[in-house]
Amino acid sequence: MTERPRSGGCVVLLSGGMDSATCLAWARRRFRTVHALTVLYGQRHAREVRSARAIARRFGAARHVVLRLPLGPLLRSSLTDRARPLRRTLSGTGTIPATYVPARNTILLAVALGYAESHDLGTIVLGANAIDYSGYPDCRPEYLRAFQRMARLATKAGVEGRLQLRIAAPLVRKSKSEVVELGDRLGVPWELTWSCYAGGPVPCGRCDACRLRARGFARAGVRDPLRPTD
Amino acid sequence: MTERPRSGGCVVLLSGGMDSATCLAWARRRFRTVHALTVLYGQRHAREVRSARAIARRFGAARHVVLRLPLGPLLRSSLTDRARPLRRTLSGTGTIPATYVPARNTILLAVALGYAESHDLGTIVLGANAIDYSGYPDCRPEYLRAFQRMARLATKAGVEGRLQLRIAAPLVRKSKSEVVELGDRLGVPWELTWSCYAGGPVPCGRCDACRLRARGFARAGVRDPLRPTD
Numbered sequence: 001m002t003e004r005p006r007s008g009g010c011v012v013l014l015s016g017g018m019d020s021a022t023c024l025a026w027a028r029r030r031f032r033t034v035h036a037l038t039v040l041y042g043q044r045h046a047r048e049v050r051s052a053r054a055i056a057r058r059f060g061a062a063r064h065v066v067l068r069l070p071l072g073p074l075l076r077s078s079l080t081d082r083a084r085p086l087r088r089t090l091s092g093t094g095t096i097p098a099t100y101v102p103a104r105n106t107i108l109l110a111v112a113l114g115y116a117e118s119h120d121l122g123t124i125v126l127g128a129n130a131i132d133y134s135g136y137p138d139c140r141p142e143y144l145r146a147f148q149r150m151a152r153l154a155t156k157a158g159v160e161g162r163l164q165l166r167i168a169a170p171l172v173r174k175s176k177s178e179v180v181e182l183g184d185r186l187g188v189p190w191e192l193t194w195s196c197y198a199g200g201p202v203p204c205g206r207c208d209a210c211r212l213r214a215r216g217f218a219r220a221g222v223r224d225p226l227r228p229t230d
Numbered sequence: 231m232t233e234r235p236r237s238g239g240c241v242v243l244l245s246g247g248m249d250s251a252t253c254l255a256w257a258r259r260r261f262r263t264v265h266a267l268t269v270l271y272g273q274r275h276a277r278e279v280r281s282a283r284a285i286a287r288r289f290g291a292a293r294h295v296v297l298r299l300p301l302g303p304l305l306r307s308s309l310t311d312r313a314r315p316l317r318r319t320l321s322g323t324g325t326i327p328a329t330y331v332p333a334r335n336t337i338l339l340a341v342a343l344g345y346a347e348s349h350d351l352g353t354i355v356l357g358a359n360a361i362d363y364s365g366y367p368d369c370r371p372e373y374l375r376a377f378q379r380m381a382r383l384a385t386k387a388g389v390e391g392r393l394q395l396r397i398a399a400p401l402v403r404k405s406k407s408e409v410v411e412l413g414d415r416l417g418v419p420w421e422l423t424w425s426c427y428a429g430g431p432v433p434c435g436r437c438d439a440c441r442l443r444a445r446g447f448a449r450a451g452v453r454d455p456l457r458p459t460d
Contacts, residue, residue: 069299071341076348103344106384110340111301114333118306143383150376154336159367 009033010123010168011116013108014064016051018193018213019127019171022179024059025186026170027125036061037115039108041101042072051194058189067111075102099197099208105138109147109167117155122163129171129179144169176216184222191225203227239263240353240398241346243338244294246281248423248443249357249401252409254289255416256400257355266291267345269338271301271331281424288419297341305332329427329438335368339377339397347385352393359401359409374399406446414452421455433457 012027014020014036027034038052049066056064105128112124128139137143148167157163171179183190195213198204203226205214217224242257244250244266257264268282279296286294335358342354358369367373378397387393401409413420425443428434433456435444447454 065304067300067304070297071344074295074297074341074348075344100386101344102347102386103340103381103384106340106343106381107337110333110336111304113336114301114305114331117332118304137386137389138384140383143380146376146380146383150373150380151333151336153370153373153376154333154368156330156332156367 008123009035009119009121010125011035011037011112011119011121012061012125013112013127014038014052014056014061015127016048016055016194017127017209018183018188018190018195018216019129019179020052021055021188021193022183022186023125023127023170024055024061025183025188027168028059029186031123033121034059034061035115035119035121036064037112038064038066039111040066040068041075041104041107042070047196047199048194051192054192055189058192065115069107069111071107075104100136103138105136105143106147109151113151113155113165116165117157117163120157120163123166123168125168125170127171128169129176130173131175139172141169141172144172175219176212177219180216180220180222184220190222193226238353239265239349239351240355241265241267241342241349241351242291242355243342243357244268244282244286244291245357246278246285246424247357247439248413248418248420248425248446249359249409250282251285251418251420251423252413252416253355253357253400254285254291255413255418257398258289259416261353263351264289264291265345265349265351266294267342268294268296269341270296270298271305271334271337277426277429278424281422284422285419288422295345299337299341301337305334330366333368335366335373336377339381343381343385343395346395347387347393350387350393353396353398355398355400357401358399359406360403361405369402371399371402374402405449406442407449410446410450410452414450420452423456 008031010027010031012024012034014024015038024036036056038049040049053064109124116124128144130140144167151165152158155165158165195209196203197207197209203210238261240257240261242254242264244254245268254266266286268279270279283294339354346354358374360370374397378395381395382388385395388395425439426433427437427439433440
């Protein structure tokens with residue numbers, strides 16, 4: 001999970017949000033080959049896939065794969081189940097948010113692992129963030145380390161020593177405003193990114209993701225092009 | 231990965247083969263609540279799903295979910311790609327078989343983990359076997375332990391201590407003939423199980439899975455009802 005430059009290939013888990021867009025920009029500077037993988041797992045914000053496509057095109061990903069997994073009915077969460085209300089409380093209160101999706105990052109990383117091994121890509125890049133989203137257990141460095149260790153034991157490429165599989169989470173210890181600062185330096189087109197959980201035609205401005213985004217831009221002193229001028 | 235009796239709930243990954251059928255029979259004796267989860271990941275042997283449904287019905291699983299994941303085009307393997315020949319060599323030669331599917335068990339276990347947490351089931355039961363299929367890295371006990379460790383860090387239920395998530399692989403150290411002996415004792419209806427990789431209307435008798443099955447029955451001295459009388 002260090003940020004040393006490397007010359008191999010990677011796959012970036014690209015949701016279309018500001019964190020994964022920043023990861024893609026970061027990966028483009030560090031890896032010779034960059035693929036992008038968007039996994040739709042039945043979440044409300046399918047709007048993000050349009051953003052993901054536009055961002056992958058903008059950064060010239062060698063390949064962008066969009067995968068639809070019909071997991072919604074299997075997993076209990078307010079993010080995959082329209083009948084559950086989105087609790088509008090910022091995390092950081094010590095509880096795990098209602099938007100937690102059981103095993104979400106484990107499922108995303110598992111699919112990315114199969115993809116990475118199939119395409120000889122040694123690194124999986126993920127926009128996990130342990131600071132602002134500290135309520136999610138599968139965004140913590142100790143979880144990511146445990147996944148990486150398991151991944152090396154799981155794969156033919158790992159066992160044979162062909163790929164030293166690595167999980168890179170370049171944002172894991174950054175605050176949202178630090179993400180905005182990094183993305184800005186790397187030329188992330190913020191107008192193409194999408195954060196809102198509510199799934200409307202414009203950001204709702206009230207869900208966790210909208211409020212974290214607004215706070216990040218405000219603290220970084222950067223204007224969010226998606227935000228209506230007050 | 232011990233076999234102590236417990237009273238909680240579990241989900242069994244049920245492919246419809248003889249190993250997972252034996253696991254379901256085993257789980258019915260040990261857990262109060264038993265769910266079955268069949269994941270189709272684009273493999274040739276979709277025929278197995280009919281077997282899985284019949285077996286789940288026979289053992290009275292509280293719920294049987296069949297999930298289709300369109301992973302075939304993403305993963306490179308002779309099991310998911312019809313253009314690749316099925317190599318007909320028994321494993322045990324120190325190489326990983328061509329039927330290896332990148333991250334297969336990690337993807338199956340990740341989905342099962344999300345399901346287990348969503349339904350308050352503390353154990354995931356898997357028919358992984360490190361003896362006859364020793365070529366598969368994701369069937370080894372050290373891999374399963376690493377997954378279990380990761381799973382406890384990944385989940386809200388694990389972090390909050392509500393579920394002590396456990397991966398149970400009751401067959402992991404059994405030979406195929408020991409699996410036949412155990413399944414026979416537990417009343418597994420072998421005629422409902424399906425092993426062949428080739429996807430024809432009757433078992434091909436030549437693929438790895440058919441040959442391992444035949445050897446297992448022969449060594450256990452049990453007649454396989456699916457085998458034509460010689």
